[in-house]
Amino acid sequence: MVFPLFMLVLAGILDFGFALYTRMTVINAAGAGANAAVMVSDYSTVSTVATGAADAAAAQGGVTPSSVTTICLQTTSSITAPPTIACSSAKLGDSVSVTVNYTYKTFFPLMFGASFNMSSTVQMVIS
Numbered sequence: 001m002v003f004p005l006f007m008l009v010l011a012g013i014l015d016f017g018f019a020l021y022t023r024m025t026v027i028n029a030a031g032a033g034a035n036a037a038v039m040v041s042d043y044s045t046v047s048t049v050a051t052g053a054a055d056a057a058a059a060q061g062g063v064t065p066s067s068v069t070t071i072c073l074q075t076t077s078s079i080t081a082p083p084t085i086a087c088s089s090a091k092l093g094d095s096v097s098v099t100v101n102y103t104y105k106t107f108f109p110l111m112f113g114a115s116f117n118m119s120s121t122v123q124m125v126i127s
Contacts, residue, residue, distance in 0.1 A: 023118050026118045028058075029054045029058035033070070034096055038125065046072060050070040071097045074094055075094050098123075
C-alpha cells in the first residue's frame, strides 16, 4: 500500500529535478548568447554569434532549444520601450536581448502533464 505512494513521490522528485536542471540550462544558454553578442567587434554578426553561443551552451547541458531569438534595441532616454533596430546597425550603448525557448517533456505525462514551455530572456548593453 505504501509502495505505490512512494513510487509516485519518487517519480515527482525525479521529474522536478530534471525540469529544474533543464530550466537552469535554458537560463545559462540565454546568458551565454547575450554575453557573446555584446563582445563581438563586427555588429553585423551579432545574431549569428548569439545564436551559436546559446546553442553551444544549451548543448553542454543536453538541451536543444526550439528557438533562439536575438533582438537589438536602440537605447533612448524615453520611458517607453526602445525601438527595435537591425543588429547590423547596432552601436555602443545599444542593448541586445537574447531569448531561448525550450519545450520540456516530462517523464510521466499521465501524472504531471505531457510538456511545458521554458523560456529565458537576457538583455545586455553593448559596451
